[in-house]
Amino acid sequence: MLAQIEEEHYVKLDELISLCRSRLRKCDEDLIRRAFFLCYRAHSAEKRASGEPYFYHPVEVAKIMLEEIPLDDVSVAAALLHDVVEDSDYTIEDLRDEFGEEVARLVEGLTKISGIFANREIKEAESFRKMLLSMIDDIRVILIKFCDRLHNMRTLDALPPHRQVKIATETRDIYAPFAHRFGLGKIKIELENLALKYLDREAYDDISARLALTRTERIAYLEKISLPIQKELTKRGFKFEIQRRPKHIYSIYNKMRQQNKSFDQIYDIYGIRVILDTDDSSDCFGAYGYITQIYPPVPERFKDYISVPKHNGYQSLHTTVIAPGGKMVEIQIRTRKMHEFAESGIAAHWRYKEKVTSADEGIDQLIKWARDLVANANTAQDFMEGFRLNLYQDEIYVFTPKGDMKVLPVGATAVDFAFEIHTEIGMHCIGAKVNGKMVSLQTRLKSGDQVEILTSKNQTPKADWEKFVVTHKAKLKIRQFLNETRRKEIEEGRNIWNKLVAKTKRLFTESDIVKLARFHGLPTPADFFRALGAKEIDSEKLLEEIEPKAEPKPEPKPENKNGVPPVTLDDFARQAREVHGLKADNSNDAVVISGLTNVAHSYAKCCNPVPGDDIIGLVTAGGTVKIHRRNCVNVNNEQILKSPKVVTVQWKPTATSDFLAGIRIYGEDKLGMTNEITHVIVKSEINIRSISLNAKDGIFEGTVILYVKNIEHLQRVVERLRKVEGVFAVERFSNN
Ligand code: MN
Numbered sequence: 001m002l003a004q005i006e007e008e009h010y011v012k013l014d015e016l017i018s019l020c021r022s023r024l025r026k027c028d029e030d031l032i033r034r035a036f037f038l039c040y041r042a043h044s045a046e047k048r049a050s051g052e053p054y055f056y057h058p059v060e061v062a063k064i065m066l067e068e069i070p071l072d073d074v075s076v077a078a079a080l081l082h083d084v085v086e087d088s089d090y091t092i093e094d095l096r097d098e099f100g101e102e103v104a105r106l107v108e109g110l111t112k113i114s115g116i117f118a119n120r121e122i123k124e125a126e127s128f129r130k131m132l133l134s135m136i137d138d139i140r141v142i143l144i145k146f147c148d149r150l151h152n153m154r155t156l157d158a159l160p161p162h163r164q165v166k167i168a169t170e171t172r173d174i175y176a177p178f179a180h181r182f183g184l185g186k187i188k189i190e191l192e193n194l195a196l197k198y199l200d201r202e203a204y205d206d207i208s209a210r211l212a213l214t215r216t217e218r219i220a221y222l223e224k225i226s227l228p229i230q231k232e233l234t235k236r237g238f239k240f241e242i243q244r245r246p247k248h249i250y251s252i253y254n255k256m257r258q259q260n261k262s263f264d265q266i267y268d269i270y271g272i273r274v275i276l277d278t279d280d281s282s283d284c285f286g287a288y289g290y291i292t293q294i295y296p297p298v299p300e301r302f303k304d305y306i307s308v309p310k311h312n313g314y315q316s317l318h319t320t321v322i323a324p325g326g327k328m329v330e331i332q333i334r335t336r337k338m339h340e341f342a343e344s345g346i347a348a349h350w351r352y353k354e355k356v357t358s359a360d361e362g363i364d365q366l367i368k369w370a371r372d373l374v375a376n377a378n379t380a381q382d383f384m385e386g387f388r389l390n391l392y393q394d395e396i397y398v399f400t401p402k403g404d405m406k407v408l409p410v411g412a413t414a415v416d417f418a419f420e421i422h423t424e425i426g427m428h429c430i431g432a433k434v435n436g437k438m439v440s441l442q443t444r445l446k447s448g449d450q451v452e453i454l455t456s457k458n459q460t461p462k463a464d465w466e467k468f469v470v471t472h473k474a475k476l477k478i479r480q481f482l483n484e485t486r487r488k489e490i491e492e493g494r495n496i497w498n499k500l501v502a503k504t505k506r507l508f509t510e511s512d513i514v515k516l517a518r519f520h521g522l523p524t525p526a527d528f529f530r531a532l533g534a535k536e537i538d539s540e541k542l543l544e545e546i547e548p549k550a551e552p553k554p555e556p557k558p559e560n561k562n563g564v565p566p567v568t569l570d571d572f573a574r575q576a577r578e579v580h581g582l583k584a585d586n587s588n589d590a591v592v593i594s595g596l597t598n599v600a601h602s603y604a605k606c607c608n609p610v611p612g613d614d615i616i617g618l619v620t621a622g623g624t625v626k627i628h629r630r631n632c633v634n635v636n637n638e639q640i641l642k643s644p645k646v647v648t649v650q651w652k653p654t655a656t657s658d659f660l661a662g663i664r665i666y667g668e669d670k671l672g673m674t675n676e677i678t679h680v681i682v683k684s685e686i687n688i689r690s691i692s693l694n695a696k697d698g699i700f701e702g703t704v705i706l707y708v709k710n711i712e713h714l715q716r717v718v719e720r721l722r723k724v725e726g727v728f729a730v731e732r733f734s735n736n
Contacts, residue, residue, distance in 0.1 A: 009040065009053075009055075012036075012059050013033065013036050015063070016032065016036065016063060016076075017029055017032060017033075019063055019066045020032055020066060020073065020076060023066045023067070023070040024066070024072065024073060024076075028073045031073055031074075031077050031099065031103075032073060032076055032077060032080075034077075034098070034099070035076070035077035035080040035081055035099065035103070036059070036080055038080075038081065038084065038090070039055050039058050039080040039081055039084060040055050042081075042084045042087065042088035042090055043055040043058070043083070043084070043087060046087060048155070048158065049158040049159055050155060050157075051158075054087070057083070057155075058079060058080045058081070058083055058084075059080065061079045061080075061082065061144070061147045061148050061151050062076050062079035062080050062147075064147040064150055064151055065079050065143070065144060065147040068147065068150075068184075068186060068344060069143050069146075069147070069184065069187075069344050071140055071143060074102050074103055074106065074140075075106065075143070075144055077099060077103050078103055078106035078107050078110065078140070078144055079144050079147065079148075081095060081103065081107045082107060082110040082111075082144060084107065085107060085108075085111045092104055092107065092108050092111070105138065106138060106141055106144070109138060110141055110148070142182075143184075146175065146178075146179055146182075146187055146191075147187075149171060149175050149191065150187060150190060150191060152167065153167070153168070153171055153190075153191060153194040153195070156168070156198060165198060165199065167198075168194070168197075168198035168199050169195070169199065171191050171194070171195040172191075172192065172195035172199065175191055176188050176191045176192045176195065179191060180312065181311075181312055182345045183312040183313050183314060183342070183344070183345020184343075184344055184345045185314075185342050185343050185344070185345065186343045187344075189248045189250070192248065192250035193248055193249045193250050195250070196249060196253055200253070203253055204249060206263075207249045207253055207263065208249055210263050211246055211249070211252075211269075218246065218269075218270050221270070221325075221327070222244040222270055222272060222329070223244065225272070225295070225323045225324065226242050226244065229242065229272070229274070229290075229291055229294060230242060232290050232293075232294060233274070233290060236286075236290055238276060238278075238283065238286075238287060239276070239277040239278065240274055240275060240276045240277060240287070241275045241277070242272060242273070242274055242275075243272070243275065244270070244271075244272055245270075245273060246269055246271075247269050247270075247271070252266060252269060270329060270330075271331065271332065272329060272331050272332070273331075273332045273333075273334070273339075274291070274331065274332070274333045274334075275334060275335070275336055276333070276334070276335050276336065277336050278335055278336075279335065279337065280335075281306050281315075281338070283335070284306055284316075284317050284333045284334060284335065285306075285317070287333050288317050291319075291321070291333070292319065292321065295321035295329075296321060296322050297319045297320065297321050297322075298319075298320045298321070298322065298328065301318070301319060301320035301330075302317075302318070302319045303317070303319075304317055305317070305318065306334075306338070308397045308405070308447070310395065311395055311407050312345060313341060313345060314341070314342055314345075315334060315338040315341065315342070316332050316333065316334040317332065317333040317334065318330065318331075318332055319331050319333075395407050395408065395409060395410065396408055396409070396410055396412060396445060396446060396447040397448065398412075398417060398445050398446075398447065398448070398450070398451050399448075399449070399450045400421065400450075400451065400452075401450060401451075406420050406421070408420060408445065408471065409470055411444055412444070412445050412469075412470050412471060413441065413442050413443060413444055413445065413468055413469055413470070414429070414431075414432035414434070414439065414440075414441050414442070414443050414445065414453065415441050415442070415465050415468070415469050415474055415478075416445075416469050416470055416471040416474045417432070417445060417451050417453065418432070418453040418455075419469075419471060419473050419474035420471065420473070420474075421453065423473075423477055425453055425455055426474060426477060427459075427460065427461060427477065427481065428455040428456055428457060428458075428459045428460075429441060429453050429455050429459065430454050430455055430456045430459045430698050430699050431453075431454040431666065431699045431728060432451055432452065432453050432454060433451070433452040433454070433728070433729060434449050434450070434451050436450075438666045438728070438729050441465070442464075442465075442468040454668075454699075456698060456726070458668070458670065458698065459698050460481065460485075461477070461481045461482065463482060465478050466479060486530055488533070489529075489530045489533035490526055490529045490530045491533065492532075492533030493528070493529030493530055493531070493532035493533030494533075495533075496533065496539050497529060497532060500542060500543050501546075503543065503547070504543070504546055506546065506547070513525045513528065516528060516545075516546070519545075520537060589601075589652065590611055590651060590652055590657055591615070591617075591627060591649050591650060591651055592650045592651075592652055593617055593625055593647055593648075593649050594647060594648040594649070594650070599625055600623075600624040600625070601617065601624060601625040601626070601627055601649075602624060602625075602626055604618075604626045604627060604628040604629075604632065604634070606628070606632055606633075606634050607628050607629040607631075607632035607634070608629075608659075608660060608662065608733075609627055609629045609659075610661050610708055610711055610713075610714055611659065611709065611710035611711060612651065612710040612711025612712060612714075613629045613630075613651075613711055614629065614630040614631065615627050615628065615629055615630060615650075616630050616635060616641075616646055616648070616649060617646065617647040617648070617649040618635060618640070618645055618646060618647075619645045619646075619647060625647060625649070627649055651710075656709065658687070658707035658708065658709065659707065659708055659709070659710075660689060660705060660706070660707060660708075661705070661706055661707075661714050661732070661733070662703065662704070662705045662706075662733030663703075663704050663706070663714075663718060663721070663730055663731065663732060663733050664701065664702065664703055664729075664730070664732075664733050665677065665700075665701070665702040665703075665704065665727060665729070665730050666699065666700070666701055666702075666728045666731075667699070667700055667702070667726045667727040668698065668699065668726035668727075668728070669695035669696075669698050669699055669700040670726055673700065673702075673726060674691070674693055674702075676724055677691070677704070677724065677727075678691065680720050680721055680724060681704065681717055681721070683720075684717040684720060686706050686708060686713065686717055687706065687707040688704060688705070688706055688707075689707060690703075690704070690705045691703070691704045691705075699728075703733065705733075714732075718730050718732075
């Protein structure tokens, strides 16, 4: 076996083994040697486009892997063997016999992926899908594939231009975003830069030339401004390293294009990275504090990815400071461990753990993400849409009531959140509470919001939801539901139609139906049947239309709706005035106004205090006293509370008169709800002044005005109402 190997090629093996020794914690060197020899033999007849022996390629792929994402010895063997099955007579079974199950499985995954790319007939989307599926099997497959692609990109010069463009496009559109999603920061940057080199050579050359031209000046500048940071952090006892770095070419290129700027106009081309040798992430904030005492920060550019990491696990503090000369410099602060994760993402797990297990949360999430993406896609288009939506959107971080964090794209609504928690929750969501307040379903969420979704089993997705949701999952599920509903309604409509036609004994052609649809203002027969199936077209009336001789039916009488008109704030205020009037001080009063006797007082209509509320009095221009709740927005500010117009007011413990209080109830719009609410209130021995319920989209908002004795009385009934099934929220009704 050894005799077959030319002397010069031993060098490659030696390099590889020594790299294994330095980069892997443990390594079966015999396995590597055997894989190397088999790789050599299998590819011995081949040459690369560059004229080099083909086996250089798998060896380089293995080396890139060891340098960039050192996984384990099995992966090194798989990297060496990744093209063997495709390019030689060796089969997977041969490899299984020779190297065992694990290596064989990895090579099989890699072979499948490359087979997909070799077959030009297969739609691009389909190949991503397979890529994801193989990743779910074993994440190492895709990591090795990145190294394979990186080596191909590094050696792309040897290929003809049309192949270069194809491979570079694929790299930019698929591999780089994937690498980003895996947190492989370094590989992603190199892939992007290399892709740009083949896709827009002119721009690539221009930017690199300009970067080179300004390099000396830039390094001198960054060094100058790093010095005070270095001094201060050393003085404070930090152990750290400062890296000075330019933005990478592709991101400068993007910035120039997106913001239509010239190279000189991009101010944050240079940056400083402070890597702290500590395990305590709070040191990053400490360092941030000292650095921003030296250079003033631009507040809106501060980003804390430590407390809330990016989707791909990235952690770091980012800030932009104004350095001498008025230049803006981006500073990133992170611990050594965070840095390793930023550079090699998921692969960094191998450095901190013996092996990635299913208990590893980061990897679990990635695999779940991929699984969802594959499982939810019906067509290649669906899949591509999901892929793009998932990889390129900016993110917000919102929380469940239990404090679990959910990552959503910017612009996500309560409905997106509901679908993110569970499809069933999304399908039946009826309303939401954001930070405790009821909001509509299309409310856009912000980072930090705590969101509770309210559901009803009677609720179904609505057509307008599709217009405001932004996540792929929500869009897809809503569309599926609406399509399915439409299909059923059309079917139902056809059945109704057939029965009607049977009654008329007339014959209808397709064009009769088209006319009939137009007559009802509907574009197609399908729309016509749907409207009929959804009972939007009355079948009795339709029968009259198509059978003119049928007896005319009497006009139905409009239904008498026994609803109570909604109560407005003005009504409420008027009612409050009627009950309390404007009283002069006498012994029956509910309040004692300190320091004042015989002064007329009234209860402020903006907040309607009831006995037990924390209250204050405000002397009005007319010399009377208005009694407000202390937390009423109209009085609750420093200036008013300090003014001499404020008088202390207390409830008399013996107060027995009835006070008006308003509450708002939100709940599910279902039969018998009014009854149940009324019942609960009456059982609490409270009189209702008025009650009104307004329903919309399956949710009702009820306004109830009650006579209560005091705050405990009110709270008791509020508590009971909250327990009614289908009630989501009960709030005190007031102006604030
Ligand atoms: Mn290859």
